[in-house]
Amino acid sequence: MSTTPPPTSGSPAPPTTGGTFLRPFKAPPKSKSDWLTSAILTAKTITAAAECAPFPYIKGVSGTVLILLETVVTVKKNCEDLEELCNSATEIITILHDQILAHGNTAAIKFKGLCEEVESYLEAVILAIQNLQDQSKGFRGRVKEFLMSSNLTDEIAGYQTQIQGLMAIVETNFKVGEIHAIVTAPSFTMIKAVENINNCPPPSRIFQGRQAILDKMHQFFGKDLRSQHIYVLHGLGGAGKTQIALKCIEQSSFSDIFLVDTSKVETIETGLKSIAVSKNVGNSAQDALRWLQSNHNKWLLCFDNADDPRINLNDFLPKCSHGNIIITTRNPDLRSYGAHTFVSDMEEADATTLLLRRANKENSEENFKVATQIVKELYYLPLAIVQAGAFISKSEDLEGYLALYHSNQTKLLSEKAAQSHDDYAQTVFTTWQISFNQLSHLAATLLQLCSFLHYTGISEEIFSIASKYNFPSWLPPREELEEPLEFLSHFVGPTGEWNSLKFLDITTEIKAYSLISFDAKTKLFSIHPLVHAWSQSTLPNETPLRSCMSSILGMYITKIPENEIELASVRLIPHVVLLKFVNPDGVADFRKAFWDIYYNAGKFKDTQDIAEQVLKKSQLLLGEDHPHTLLVMGNLASTYFRLGKSQKAEGLQVLVLEKHTKLLGEDHPHTLLAMGNLASIYSKLGKSQESRGAEFSSAGETHQTPGRRSPRHTFQKAEELKVLVLEKRTKVLGEDHPGTLLAMGNLASTYSKLGKSQKAERLQVLVLEKRTKLLGEDHPGTLFAMGNLASIYSDLGEFKKAEEFEVLVLEKRTKVLGEDHPDTLLAMGNLASTYFRLGKSQKAEGLQVLVLEKRAKLLGEDHPSTLLAMSNLASTYHDLGEFQKAQELKVLVLEKHTKLLGVDHPDTLRAKANLAVTYHSLGDFNKAQSLGLEILQQQRKILGDKHPHTILAMENLAILYQKLGKQEEMEELKQLIMDTKESL
Incomplete structure (x- = not known):
């Protein structure tokens, strides 16, 4: 109901709205008749003038009259019944205004008490009119009853009589030469x-x-x-x-x-x-x-x-x-x-108590609990809490406030209560609007753009790197980039260099009103969450600015080096999620960029949604055989695989390979890349099948059953494709080309999995020699080859050789990339695994604890790499006989996999099987049995009754039945296992 008066000549003018970034001036509501239009104009003029005179009571009464008039505007019909009331109220503030113009301080002091009395009375009238509109009875009849019962005419006439009497006193005390204009009135x-x-x-x-x-x-x-x-x-x-x-x-x-x-x-x-x-x-x-x-x-x-x-x-x-x-x-x-x-947000307990006091609610345990949730939503900001309390006091509905707030945030934070406990005249949103109006066009635009990012973790780098974006030559220029490029041009020098000083000037301007904060240690900006929400509310149409910020972020992501994308995804995923970049009509070059962020952040369900939508649009606009369509199709295949949808992933990647082969030929780089990607799916599928779950022995230990779970056929498919890729790349690119060496390393890894140890070792040694010669000993590509060779030695059981290489890789990656780089942590985890195999348990545990701590800090607790580190450490604890520690971690891993990937995902089933093994080792056979039944049911649903993994689940469950003394169930299950094996 509150309104912000237009600026007067004595106030700094707001920035112009020539661009598309700032909210244009909104005209006042259309009146229903000439008298109401005239009254509103008069009240607005006087209210604006009162802003220049530092008398709270003058501002208060004129602003209240304006609120009264705007309330009457909302009356659906018969507002003429209130004409006399409105005109009388307007006349009162007009007289007050004229008297203070003429007599300055003398009049202001004399009229102080009267102003406060009129303001209080009109607030009650406003509330009464609002209540009348909510009733079912006819409005006209209710208004007449109200006017008669309230004696409004007599009351208003009484105020006018008081004014005449005070005017006479003022004139008597008035001395020549004491006239003061309103702009010089005392404070x-x-x-x-x-x-x-x-x-x-x-x-x-x-x-x-x-x-x-x-x-x-x-x-x-x-x-x-x-x-x-x-x-x-x-x-x-x-x-x-x-x-x-x-x-x-x-x-x-x-x-x-x-x-x-x-x-x-x-x-x-x-x-x-x-x-x-x-x-x-x-x-x-x-x-x-x-x-x-x-x-x-x-x-x-x-x-x-x-x-x-x-x-x-x-x-x-x-x-x-x-x-x-x-x-x-x-x-x-x-x-x-x-x-x-x-001075920032309040402590939670104090904020909750403040809310209850302002809401006139008892400080009971139940009320305190509800109020705590409300102040959390208000981010403990005092003014927001007082406003919420005022609303709750009026509505008397503490429990229902949050639901209203979620759907009416802007209205509730912009509405001033009729009754106040202090002289603060602004609401949450209007107090920031005053500051916002002082910002330059560029500063206001930057603040509004940042409101579409997450309210923390905003960096200058996003804008500076985006300014270096080059639109790909294969795509025509798009209108979507006109606004972001125009905005960024304000911070770019004549030779194309980024002007950090100009960016600092603009952010300093915003910081001067505390609308944005800066952490000198992290070099990151942040915005108070409520300011963040309010900033978007200043826009009549948020689509252009959201699109602009989306493009700037996309431009930035495309410039991130591939080896840095995983860490960057953790920083950027909150921004990407908030921008909700799922619009397939966006700039084509940014689709993969946003997909990369979701994918590397482990948000595979969201990744699938983006890829599927983009694929449909790309097929429609560009055709099914366009290179960009096929690129998106490959991304979707990779996403399907990470979600455990192996058949979908394989089918889609086979289709990509077929199309590339048909359109470009067998030797084209894109065809070979598609072939390599399909081979990688087969390899990953083989690894997944290898570690599907652990098996119980009658003694309770775990052991591998290579014959049963070895995905040899899958690795053989990978081998065939990788041999072909290596041959063609050698022919087309040469023996020393990075693409050829990559293909050589991939084939070596598959040879190792197939037990072709000598071939694997020979090929990987060759890769390492060539990369060392071409790139140097410390190049990431060389270290990658060294790590792969160490893995092959581990597969061969030559753990001492593996240790030598892994120690060297860790030392070099720490030196070149830093202690916290994902590749360094990968090397640390690999070395820990080798230490364990060498019987160096304490060293292994220490490294794995460090890997888990660093990944959780850098990537977040839900990231796939963090969960892998957690699972590895749990396995180490289990093998060390520290079953309780293992159980705690495995429970957490299972909960997170279930939440992030779903109950049927291979990683979830694997986590469930691993936890069942630990329960078995702890002697908690009932819990192990419960998980065993769940695993068996899911394996039957997903793989069928005759799949090796389903049979393994039956055998594990049979062992648990034996441990629990369930002889009959065990015999039935063993018979079913025998029948199933015979039918294979």
Whole structure:
């Protein structure tokens, strides 16, 4: 219901809206009749003028009349019944406005009580009109009853009579030469000073918490009085800075207290003048400063709302070595004046108590629990909590607030309560709008763009690297890039270099109003979550800006080196998810970029959704045989495989290979790449089948059953394709080409899995020799070949040789890539595995713990690489006989796999089987049996009754039946196993 008045000549003008980034000016609502239109225009004019006069009660009554008129606008019919009421209210503020224009301070002081009385009365009228509209009875009849019962005409006439009487008093006291224009009217400080110089407005009656800040301030002001004490409270609008200052003042014993409105130079000068007048030392700001400089008593000067970064506050500070000063500001640059505290969100318990107090709700256990959830959603911002409490007090529905908030956030955070506990005139969203209106066009645009990213982890690098994007030659220029390129051009020099200084200037401008924060250690920006939500609400149409930010992020991702994409995906996935880049109409070059982020972050379900949508659109726009269509098809095949959909993955990749072969020929690089990808699917499928699950022995240990689970046929398919790829690449590219050496290494790995040890070793040694010669000993490609050779030695059982190479790989990767790089952690994990095989258990465990800690920190607890490290460590604990530790980790792995991949995914089934083995080793046969039954049912559903993995699940379950003494069930299952094997 609140409204922000248009800027007046005395206020800084808002930025122009010539571009597409800023919200255009909205015209006032259309009136239903001429009288209402005229009244609204009058009220808006007076309200705007009142903004320049620092009298809260003048602003309050004129703003309340405007709210009354806008409430009447919402009446569906018969609003004419309220015409007399509206005209009378408008006439009152018109008279008040004219009197203060004519007589300045004299009139303002005399009309103070009347203004507050009228404002309070009209707030009750507004609430009554709103309630009337909610009732079922006819509106006209209800209004007439209301007008008669309330005696509105008499009440309004009484106020007008009071005005006439006060006008006569003002005229009597008025002296020639004392006319003051509204822009030079004295501030609230002067009126307070004239009444009682030692009284500041008290803090809110529901002030809560902030004890740590208050203690710090009291300690600071209690120090040596021979030096001047300046304390700065800085932070976001609505964080409670002024209330903390007032609370500190209330709890202190200063000799003289002066509160100065510091929002404008004019109000500062007026506030200082009032000090001079009240102390009879002159009538100018300089007189006041001289008096403060000469007065060695314990005075306190509070500069409130020092938010405008263009004002040099130093010009108004007393130049002396004594006295006390508090500054409240949104501008963090003012920290340089003295001790300071960043005023941010409240502690949860204090925030919850504040909400309940403002909502007039009992602080019961049940209410406290509900209120805690509400303040969490409000991110513990004081002003938001007070507004929520006011709404709940009116609706009397604490439990239903969150549901309303989720669907009406902007309205609830923009609506001012009729009853207030302090003099703060703005709502959560309007207080930030005031700051936003001061931003330049470029700064406002950057803030709005960032509101489409996640509110943390925003970096300059996203924009600077995006500015270097080159549109691929095979795609025509797209209109989607016009706006992002135009925006980025503001930060690019004439020779194409990124201008960090210009970017710093713009971000500093936004930081000056605390609308964005910067962490110097991480070099990352962040936005308060509520500011983040509000920033989008400033847009009449968010689509152009969302598309712009989506393109900038896509441009950035395409420039990330392939070996850095995994770590980058962890940083960027929150941004990508928030942007919801699933629009297949977007720039084609960015589709793979966003797919890469989802894929490398382990978000395979989301990856599938993106790839499937993009594939459909690509087939429609470009055709089924277009290179981009086939690229997307290959990406989707890889995604299917990671989701455990092996048949879909294989079928799609076979189709890609067939199309490439038909369109480009057998020897084309794209055909060979497709062939290699299909071979990789076969290899991965073979590895997956190898480690499908562990098998119980009657003694409870685990052992491998290579004959039963060896996916030899799958590896043979991979071998055939890899031999062909190597032959063709050797022929087309030459023996020393990186593509040829990659194919050679891939074939060596498959030879190893097939037991062709000598071939595998010979081929991988050759790869290592060639890469060392061509690339050098420390090149990532060389280290990759060295690691593969170590893996082959492990497969051969030559663990000592494997250890030598793996130690070397780890040392070099640590040196070249750093301790936290994914490739370094992979080398660390491989070395741990070899240590274990060599009987160096403590070394193995130590490395695996370190790998898990680093992956969890860098990639997140749900990333596939983290879960693999967790599973490996659990296996090590199990093999060391530390079954309880193993169980804890395996339970966690199973829970995460189930949540992320689903109950039927191979990784989930493998995790379930591994946990069952640990339960078996712990002697908890009931839990093991429960999991064994689940595994058997899922294997039957997925693979059928005669699949080797299903038979293995039966055998494991039979062992558990024996352990539990379930002889009959065991015999039945053994007979079923025998019958199944005979039918094969």
